[in-house]
Amino acid sequence: MPLPTALIDCQAASFGYGGKRILADLDLQVSAGDVIGIVGGNGMGKTTLFRGLLGLIKPMDGTVERSGASIGYVPQREELDSVYPLTVREIVLMGASGSVRGGRACWRAPSKQDEARALECLQFVDLANEHGALFASLSGGQRQRCLLARALMPNPDLLMLDEPTAGVDRAASAEILERISRLHKERGIAVLMVAHQLDFVRELAKEVIVVNEGGIERGPVGTMLSDPFIQQLFGSGSRVESSGPSREGDSPWTN
Amino acid sequence: MDELTLVQAFEFFGFAICATLIAGLVCPLVGTFLLVRRTGFYGVALPQFAATGVAFGFAILPWWQTHVGLGVDVESATAGDHVGLNYHLFWASVFTFGSLGVLLLGRGKGTETARVAAGFAIASGLTILFAHASPVGDIYVHELLRGEILAIGLHEFETLAVVLVLVLGALVIAHRDLVLVSYDRESAIVLGKPVVAWEMLLQLITGATIATGVMTVGPVLLFGLLVLPPLAARSLARSMTGFLVCSGILGVGSAGIGLCASFAYDLPLGPAVVLGGAILVLLVKPVCWLRG
Numbered sequence: 001m002p003l004p005t006a007l008i009d010c011q012a013a014s015f016g017y018g019g020k021r022i023l024a025d026l027d028l029q030v031s032a033g034d035v036i037g038i039v040g041g042n043g044m045g046k047t048t049l050f051r052g053l054l055g056l057i058k059p060m061d062g063t064v065e066r067s068g069a070s071i072g073y074v075p076q077r078e079e080l081d082s083v084y085p086l087t088v089r090e091i092v093l094m095g096a097s098g099s100v101r102g103g104r105a106c107w108r109a110p111s112k113q114d115e116a117r118a119l120e121c122l123q124f125v126d127l128a129n130e131h132g133a134l135f136a137s138l139s140g141g142q143r144q145r146c147l148l149a150r151a152l153m154p155n156p157d158l159l160m161l162d163e164p165t166a167g168v169d170r171a172a173s174a175e176i177l178e179r180i181s182r183l184h185k186e187r188g189i190a191v192l193m194v195a196h197q198l199d200f201v202r203e204l205a206k207e208v209i210v211v212n213e214g215g216i217e218r219g220p221v222g223t224m225l226s227d228p229f230i231q232q233l234f235g236s237g238s239r240v241e242s243s244g245p246s247r248e249g250d251s252p253w254t255n
Numbered sequence: 256m257d258e259l260t261l262v263q264a265f266e267f268f269g270f271a272i273c274a275t276l277i278a279g280l281v282c283p284l285v286g287t288f289l290l291v292r293r294t295g296f297y298g299v300a301l302p303q304f305a306a307t308g309v310a311f312g313f314a315i316l317p318w319w320q321t322h323v324g325l326g327v328d329v330e331s332a333t334a335g336d337h338v339g340l341n342y343h344l345f346w347a348s349v350f351t352f353g354s355l356g357v358l359l360l361g362r363g364k365g366t367e368t369a370r371v372a373a374g375f376a377i378a379s380g381l382t383i384l385f386a387h388a389s390p391v392g393d394i395y396v397h398e399l400l401r402g403e404i405l406a407i408g409l410h411e412f413e414t415l416a417v418v419l420v421l422v423l424g425a426l427v428i429a430h431r432d433l434v435l436v437s438y439d440r441e442s443a444i445v446l447g448k449p450v451v452a453w454e455m456l457l458q459l460i461t462g463a464t465i466a467t468g469v470m471t472v473g474p475v476l477l478f479g480l481l482v483l484p485p486l487a488a489r490s491l492a493r494s495m496t497g498f499l500v501c502s503g504i505l506g507v508g509s510a511g512i513g514l515c516a517s518f519a520y521d522l523p524l525g526p527a528v529v530l531g532g533a534i535l536v537l538l539v540k541p542v543c544w545l546r547g
Binding site: 071073075080090094132150 | 291437442444446492494497
């Protein structure tokens, strides 16, 4: 079995905004085959960490190196403005933009390969019939699947998702997670996601990164989510205790 | 006017007709980006800033003539040749890009709408004061800024045509990336797009269109074409590409209605084109209701 390759290598990195450090001295590697959930209380720095790893904010100290691996990014759909009359097809084809760097000029219409790839990605998320529909007219779960299809366009090695099930009902969330799970199992895509719903993290992730008080702690999903601190952080009514596998080793990816 | 045949009208007002149609095609495309970026009110404020720049240029004309020169004097500034036009264009551009830069730097801080409104009010006041201080008289400056497009000359038409054709080319070439950067900046960064360069191109396109438009077709027609056709097209559009195409078509439609109304009823052309745009906005509403 080949040694895991670091897709993102974060060494002694600090992240923050406006000169204020929110997370300091982080050492973190995301490797091929990883499925990691990022959890933590509100305002603790989950999004800051995620944005730092994505390259959206520069580290104040230390380094964040990406191996040149292709990254598929799924933003929070609430951040996308519905005033744009974009169709599902147009949204998904946006993801092809990155695959033509140094190649096809930007003024050319999407190639047949791009169109075929977009259709393939839409079929994967079961939205091929909606390719001409307006993105703004889709349900929350459909929009999230559309953004997932866009993230798949550059054939990513790593999928980074920012709260992929936020504001989506349980049935739609389960559909989204089933797709992410298949992507990992069938195509070996590494997954890094910020999540609020711990039961989904438990179902999907092999490891968890807990962000708290300016630092992070990483460990196997079962151990981390059983931690009394996490239980306290997410409250006694948390879905951590409610359902799903409860021990490390029960994750569908652990042999 | 109503004795004029179409051929005679084109003979006399060929530049005005062509300028109106080109502006009708290109300005709404720029306005489309202003609308989706939720900066539609820039379409009203920026032409006013450009007008202030032109009035400022007139106010400092004696100083410029003495200390800078470059062939600019009162005669060339009022003759409508390239020297005078470039001088006005320079000041319109300085004020447009300057105010655009200030507004963009302040985005996300405080109330943007109030800031733009305050800027508009100040610019309107300054335009009158600068025109009053002008050596050519405030009536001349206000006439110029009102933009009687029928009086457009060869040099003005050439300048407008060159700038708007370049803007159209840039939009055709880069519209996909401009939409991506405007819609989802973070994803554009992750995809490796030169986001800052595309955003600067968009501001350059906006500024150049407005600065040139104020100097040639006038602020009234510019306001109308930047705002009304995209507003009508937004209701009809079923895709982003369709939105852009529809804005351009409705812009040319507004220009056509305005030209016909102007020649038929002897109306000033700029306001007639704006009225044409308003009619299209009203006509689109029942179409949308019928489509559900």
